[in-house]
Amino acid sequence: MSTEVTVYVLTALAAVVVVLTRLRLGRGGAGRASVGSRLVAVHTIAGGVALVTWVAFLVAPEDNPLGTSTFGIVSLACWWVTVIAGLLILLRWLPSRGRHASEGSADSWSDGPGLSILAHVGMLVGVCVFTWAYLTSAV
Secondary structure, three states, rough: OOOHHHHHHHHHHHHHHHHHHHHHHOOOEEEEOOOOHHHHHHHHHHHHHHHHHHHHHHHHHOOEEEEEEEHHHHHHHHHHHHHHHHHHHHHHOEEEEEEOOOOOEOOOEEEHHHHHHHHHHHHHHHHHHHEEEEEEEOO
16 A cells, blocks of 8 residues: 555544544543543644644645645644644543542443544554655655
């Protein structure tokens, strides 16, 4: 599979992660601790901006302002903010210790952190691929 096709597939999967994270955490979600609404908002907004600017960068011709390296760098920066926010969201699954620690809450999406780990570690790998493809001029 060519690098360009891989980037397009990973872009679609990254969009799914951003949307499903918003849907899952918009109602409280699961985990050992609640996630602040600001962190979810950062993940959603940065992910949305990253998705729109990245797709524009990928499909725009090089002589178009959207196809310039500056636009690509802005897109990658937004992807990295999204990844960092997503990894911080994963922290809600860490076990709580102490006398006043509460039990984790469950939801209908999964029985544990597996889906969240798959999504956000996959997003980290995807953004590493985006960065590599950008730096090697594969896209």
